[in-house]
Amino acid sequence: LAMKAGEGKLLIVDKFDLKEAKTKEFIAILDSLSVNDGLIVIAQSDEMVERAARNIPFVKILRYEGLNVYDIMRYETLVLTQQAVEKLEGVLEG
Secondary structure, three states: OHHHHHHEEEEEEEEOOOOOHHHHHHHHHHHHHHOEHHHHHOOOOOHHHHHHHHHOOOEEEHHHOOOOOHHHHOOOEEEEEEEHHHHHHHHHOO
């Protein structure tokens, strides 16, 4: 995580606020964040985000429990929701 942060490839967003589970809408959000190849980490299951992203080949959605070194290294950009950060802090401190 420190390596991604040092490279400027770690982004923290408040949340993904989608009106509909549309791939086009999610791609627009990723474009605004300049994410071309990203691992998106969320705190809990979010059907709207998961459905919107499932057809995007350069994105993977993971819940914080599934975060692993392989995926962190495989994707260029790591995007975490604020809730996921809080959950990870609890796990790492625990």
